[in-house]
Amino acid sequence: xxxxxxxxxxxxxxxxxxxxxxxxxxxxxxxxxxxxxxxxxxxxxxxxxxxxxxxxxxxxxxxxxxxxxxxxxxxxxxxxxxxxxxxxxxxxxxxxxxxxxxxxxxxxxxxxxxxxxxxxxxxxxxxxxxxxxxxxxxxxxxxxxxxxxxxxxxxxxxxxxxxxxxxxxxxxxxxxxxxxxxxxxxxxxxxxxxxxxxxxxxxxxxxxxxxxxxxxxxxxxxxxxxxxxxxxxxxxxxxxxxxxxxxxxxxxxxxxxxxxxxxxxxxxxxxxxxxxxxxxxxxxxxxxxxxxxxxxxxxxxxxxxxxxxxxxxxxxxxxxxxxxxxxxxxxxxxxxxxxxxxxxxxxxxxxxxxxxxxxxxxxxxxxxxxxxxxxxxxxxxxxxxxxxxxxxxxxxxxxxxxxxxxxxxxxxxxxxxxxxxxxxxxxxxxxxxxxxxxxxxxxxxxxxxxxx
Amino acid sequence: xxxxxxxxxxxxxxxxxxxxxxxxxxxxxxxxxxxxxxxxxxxxxxxxxxxxxxxxxxxxxxxxxxxxxxxxxxxxxxxxxxxxxxxxxxxxxxxxxxxxxxxxxxxxxxxxxxxxxxxxxxxxxxxxxxxxxxxxxxxxxxxxxxxxxxxxxxxxxxxxxxxxxxxxxxxxxxxxxxxxxxxxxxxxxxxxxxxxxxxxxxxxxxxxxxxxxxxxxxxxxxxxxxxxxxxxxxxxxxxxxxxxxxxxxxxxxxxxxxxxxxxxxxxxxxxxxxxxxxxxxxxxxxxxxxxxxxxxxxxxxxxxxxxx
Numbered sequence: 001x002x003x004x005x006x007x008x009x010x011x012x013x014x015x016x017x018x019x020x021x022x023x024x025x026x027x028x029x030x031x032x033x034x035x036x037x038x039x040x041x042x043x044x045x046x047x048x049x050x051x052x053x054x055x056x057x058x059x060x061x062x063x064x065x066x067x068x069x070x071x072x073x074x075x076x077x078x079x080x081x082x083x084x085x086x087x088x089x090x091x092x093x094x095x096x097x098x099x100x101x102x103x104x105x106x107x108x109x110x111x112x113x114x115x116x117x118x119x120x121x122x123x124x125x126x127x128x129x130x131x132x133x134x135x136x137x138x139x140x141x142x143x144x145x146x147x148x149x150x151x152x153x154x155x156x157x158x159x160x161x162x163x164x165x166x167x168x169x170x171x172x173x174x175x176x177x178x179x180x181x182x183x184x185x186x187x188x189x190x191x192x193x194x195x196x197x198x199x200x201x202x203x204x205x206x207x208x209x210x211x212x213x214x215x216x217x218x219x220x221x222x223x224x225x226x227x228x229x230x231x232x233x234x235x236x237x238x239x240x241x242x243x244x245x246x247x248x249x250x251x252x253x254x255x256x257x258x259x260x261x262x263x264x265x266x267x268x269x270x271x272x273x274x275x276x277x278x279x280x281x282x283x284x285x286x287x288x289x290x291x292x293x294x295x296x297x298x299x300x301x302x303x304x305x306x307x308x309x310x311x312x313x314x315x316x317x318x319x320x321x322x323x324x325x326x327x328x329x330x331x332x333x334x335x336x337x338x339x340x341x342x343x344x345x346x347x348x349x350x351x352x353x354x355x356x357x358x359x360x361x362x363x364x365x366x367x368x369x370x371x372x373x374x375x376x377x378x379x380x381x382x383x384x385x386x387x388x389x390x391x392x393x394x395x396x397x398x399x400x401x402x403x404x405x406x407x408x409x410x411x412x413x414x415x416x417x418x419x420x421x422x423x424x425x426x427x428x429x430x431x432x433x434x435x436x437x438x439x440x441x442x443x444x445x446x447x448x449x450x451x452x
Numbered sequence: 453x454x455x456x457x458x459x460x461x462x463x464x465x466x467x468x469x470x471x472x473x474x475x476x477x478x479x480x481x482x483x484x485x486x487x488x489x490x491x492x493x494x495x496x497x498x499x500x501x502x503x504x505x506x507x508x509x510x511x512x513x514x515x516x517x518x519x520x521x522x523x524x525x526x527x528x529x530x531x532x533x534x535x536x537x538x539x540x541x542x543x544x545x546x547x548x549x550x551x552x553x554x555x556x557x558x559x560x561x562x563x564x565x566x567x568x569x570x571x572x573x574x575x576x577x578x579x580x581x582x583x584x585x586x587x588x589x590x591x592x593x594x595x596x597x598x599x600x601x602x603x604x605x606x607x608x609x610x611x612x613x614x615x616x617x618x619x620x621x622x623x624x625x626x627x628x629x630x631x632x633x634x635x636x637x638x639x640x641x642x643x644x645x646x647x648x649x650x651x652x653x654x655x656x657x658x659x660x661x662x663x664x665x666x667x668x669x670x671x672x673x674x675x676x677x678x679x680x681x682x683x684x685x686x687x688x689x690x691x692x693x694x695x696x697x698x699x700x701x702x703x704x705x706x707x708x709x710x711x712x713x714x715x716x717x718x719x720x721x722x723x724x725x726x727x728x729x730x731x732x733x734x735x736x737x738x739x740x741x742x743x744x745x746x747x748x749x750x751x752x753x754x755x756x757x758x759x760x
Contacts, residue, residue, distance in 0.1 A: 093723055096512050119513065209598060217707070218704065219709075267598055268613075269616075269619065270618075272619075272706055281599070284598075412725060449514070
């Protein structure tokens with residue numbers, strides 16, 4: 001329930017898994033790009049030949065990519081895959097309705113951890129994967145948890161040790177910066193929050209239409225921007241007793257920083273900006289820094305969309321007074337607790353998260369894989385376009401990442417209530433008063449959700 | 453049925469007429485049952501179920517608790533919901549009145565004979581045919597404070613740029629602008645239909661008596677097209693009250709909650725927070741508001757008929 005940091009937990013998990021022999025075989029030497037497990041004689045991929053499973057994915061470049069290669073899975077295992085892909089918002093609604101019906105139409109489901117993890121876990125909608133992980137005949141040695149980024153494992157594992165899904169994609173928040181604008185003012189990329197605020201003010205030049213800083217101001221979408229600051233101030237969302245920590249001095253300081261950066265160094269109208277408005281400003285060379293998820297390298301480096309190709313710096317989130325943290329979001333896949341095809345579904349999960357698919361994800365710029373080995377593998381490929389600096393930024397950010405939102409069931413309502421408070425701050429409201437009000441408003445909702 | 457019994461077919465010899473019609477009426481009554489069943493299943497039952505659900509505190513995934521009228525009581529003191537009602541009225545008033553005025557003016561222009569009228573009229577009606585979400589996406593780009601074409605146009609004629617939907621003050625008028633652009637042609641078509649059906653004699657005699665153009669409009673055209681205007685007003689009001697797609701795509705009810713109408717609030721409660729009990733209460737309150745509005749419009753329409 002509490003919003004723990006991920007410093008120890010996944011390690012403990014990994015140790016357990018290693019002890020269990022699940023992730024013991026290191027396959028680092030195998031050439032990436034080939035499903036490594038195919039070469040493993042002892043593991044029988046054909047065990048569930050002739051079965052059929054249903055997978056329920058989110059319409060996204062990652063969903064498209066997996067769907068594109070389903071044939072490979074079918075050839076490998078002899079299992080037929082029926083798949084459905086639905087846009088994110090609708091997928092979340094449909095999942096809730098289907099699980100509530102008690103008889104969901106799918107065996108495998110993709111989930112966004114920051115929205116669905118607690119909801120799914122609280123309602124026991126997912127299967128615990130530990131029995132499979134502990135069974136050598138069911139788990140390919142290719143499933144090497146040592147290769148998985150800690151942040152991703154943190155999301156996949158419950159506090160009581162249950163493994164409810166396999167992570168696939170990470171989305172740590174980073175600072176994109178315009179090197180040309182920084183050079184014009186003789187500034188270096190900020191190392192601390194104080195430098196960040198200071199640089200933003202210096203770079204802000206309304207007469208030229210240049211903003212020192214841009215990020216989401218639109219309610220709901222804007223909460224991760226504030227939590228990026230909150231984590232650096234050493235703050236957290238909720239304590240061990242389920243009490244909100246969102247009106248603590250750290251939270252208020254983070255609110256002030258949000259207000260200063262967006263209202264003083266941000267563009268006009270930023271209160272209504274989502275990532276797309278921020279991106280369009282940044283690619284025009286009209287913003288010096290942009291804080292958002294890591295997945296935007298492709299449009300920034302595309303000459304058809306961007307005026308700043310080759311001038312983009314990929315910066316790790318600067319250090320706050322207490323910590324240097326990158327707010328993390330992630331998604332993965334799990335198996336419905338109601339599924340009657342858990343074995344074949346588990347095979348699908350292993351295939352979806354294998355090194356080949358993870359490398360493909362990176363090569364297609366469809367996301368940031370959770371497997372560390374995918375980065376080295378992708379860079380060897382000649383058609384890999386992402387800048388080296390982006391890869392370095394990704395790896396460093398993933399290593400200092402913490403969840404960017406509290407792991408609670410009513411997370412959408414949390415984002416809404418605190419999102420309104422943040423938007424009000426941009427329009428001049430007092431951060432302390434707004435956060436106090438939002439905390440008072442949300443605490444009963446949280447209490448009720450945990451009691452229910 | 454009334455027509456049937458009013459003009460009975462000649463009775464055949466040997467068949468008692470009254471029994472035949474009684475049997476027939478029974479058969480006809482039976483035939484209405486499927487329709488009644490469908491209405492009950494798709495309208496009456498969901499409606500009663502919504503009222504029933506509104507008495508529960510229920511989030512999808514948790515156990516429902518009976519709370520009586522508690523959802524309504526909390527709505528009555530919920531500032532955000534009350535503001536949403538205010539936003540809905542503000543948006544509806546503007547999104548009905550402005551298209552009515554502009555649509556009537558456009559209809560009067562297009563009612564006259566002039567060269568290229570057909571082509572221009574066709575062009576004028578084009579916005580109506582566009583998909584609302586596509587329209588909203590295009591307008592979102594146009595509203596962008598730094599890169600939108602609207603601010604480019606303003607600054608190129610020396611006016612200061614506006615924040616449009618990015619400002620809590622201007623967001624609702626800006627959203628209304630989209631509605632006006634989209635739906636004025638509909639009002640124009642309705643009024644144009646009305647104008648085409650007007651008799652020419654009253655105009656001829658009024659002109660002979662020396663009436664001015666304004667007097668012709670005020671005393672002949674306006675009273676005669678009023679029933680059509682009211683039809684347009686009813687359609688526009690229904691559309692404006694239920695407006696969702698445009699607002700959701702362009703502002704998502706923001707900045708903050710500055711353009712959150714009842715529909716947006718309802719959507720959040722039901723489909724983002726899964727707070728079904730509360731959402732049901734919102735639906736019931738919304739239904740009462742719509743009912744009151746519909747009765748008001750019907751009353752105005754009847755009055756217009758009486759005074760005509």
